[in-house]
Amino acid sequence: MSILSENMRYLRGKLNLSQQKVADDLLITRGRYGKYEDDAASPPNEILIKISKYYNVSIDLLLTINLSKYSIDEIMELPDNRIVLPIRVDHNGNDQIEIIPHKASMGYLNGYGDPEYIEGLDTISLPFLKGGKFRAFPADGDSMPPYKNGTYIVGKYVENLSDLKTDRTYVFITTNDGISYKRFQFHEADGIWVKADNSFYEPYKIPLPDIKEIWEFACSINTIEYGADEFAERNIQNFITEIKTDIRQIKEKMGEKK
Template structure:
C-alpha cells in the first residue's frame, strides 16, 4: 500500500514530489520511484511519512486510503500558537487527521460511539477500519457544513441530560475559538470521553476548565496536550423526557389567574 498511500496523501496535502521529498529529507527521484513501486522506502523514511500524514505506521503499510470511499480522511489544521507571553498552547501548524465515513452519495455519516465502544475509541478514533464498524446515521437538519459524530454519555453530571443520552457533536478544529460555557464532548487520554461545558484558558495557561451542570460535581482542569478531540454539542437524542418543574407551572397558573381577575375588575 506504500506507493498508493504516498500518492494519496501527497495530493491531500497539495504537495509536489519535490516538496514531499524536502519534507521527508530525501531526493525527489526517490518519491517518484516510491509512487511507481520501483523502490521501497527505508524504515526511517516510512516513519517520517507516517508522522507527516498523521497516521500510524501500520495504517500506512496496510490500509489502502485511496480506495476506501467509506473511510476518507480530512486534514484539519489547528490555529498557530499565540505569540503573546505566557505558557505555550498547542504547537503551530499541527496537522491532524480526522477519519470519517461517507455513504454511497459521498455524504458524510454521523458515526455513533456507544458506551461499550468508548474505551476502544481512544485507540481507534483515527483508524478508518475502526470507524467502519461503528453504527452510522444521518441528520439532514444539521446541514451540510461541518463533520459530526455522536457519543453516548453516562452519569448524572450534566443533568437534566440523563445518562444514556446520545450527544451529537460538531468537530472543532480550532480550539482557540471555543467560547466559555460551550457544551462539548472532550476526548482525552486521561479522562476518556466526557461531556462538559468548556471554559477556555488556552491563551493564559494552556488548559481547559471543564464544568458540570450538576452542582454536585466540581470543575477541574485538563491540559491541552492531553486532549485528542473536541466536539461541540449541537443536538441530543434521548428516550428520557425532561421532568417538568411543577413549582414553576403552579406559579405561572397563579399569575394567569391574577391577570384574569384584574381584567374582570377593570371591566366591572
C-alpha cells in the same frame, strides 16, 4: 535528521513518555518507532496519521516546522495545526454520522485514530446538520443534566482551541477521562478549564497534552423516554445536590478558619 524525526523525539520528551509507551499506544513495536525517531525509516501514511493524532499536531507541522521552538500552547494555536477528518456520505449525499456505542465508548480512545475502527462504526444521517464533521457520543453519569444514560450527544469536530466559546458545551476526548461532556470556561497557557452543569462537581483543568479531540454540541438524541414524574424527581435531586454543595463549602470554610 529529518524535521519529522526531531519533532517526534521532541514531542515524546515533552510528554515524558518512553518509546515503548508510544509504540504500544500506536500498536507498533518499539524498534519500529525507534527507527522513525532515528530517521532510519519513514512512517507510512497510516502510521503518520496515527502519530499526528497521538500528539495532537497536524501532519503539516510535523513535516515542516521545528516544534522545539514553540511551547505546547503555541503549537496548538499555530494556523496550520489542524487535522482534517474525512466526511463520509451515504448514497443520497447526506453526511454520515458515526455512532460510538455505550459498550464500546472506552475503546474509542484507542480507536479514534484508526480508520478501520471508525469505518466499522454504525452511522446515521441527520440532514439538518451541515457544514462540518459530526460524530455521536454516549452520555454517561449525572454531571450534565438533563442528559442521562441512553442519550447521545452529537458533536461537530473542533479544529482549533481558539474556536472554543465560553459556556458552550463540548465532548472532550482526553487521555485521562476518555469521553466526557462538559462546559468550556476559559483557556490557560497549559490547559483549559471546564465544568459540569451539576453543581456538585467542581470545575477542573484539562492539560493541553491530554486533549485528543474536541466536539462542539450540535444536538442530542434520547433513546430512553422520560417518565411523567421524572423532572419532578430531578428537581429533588438537584435540591439535594445543592445542599451537599453548601455543606462541602461550609466544611471548607471551617477548615480554613482552623
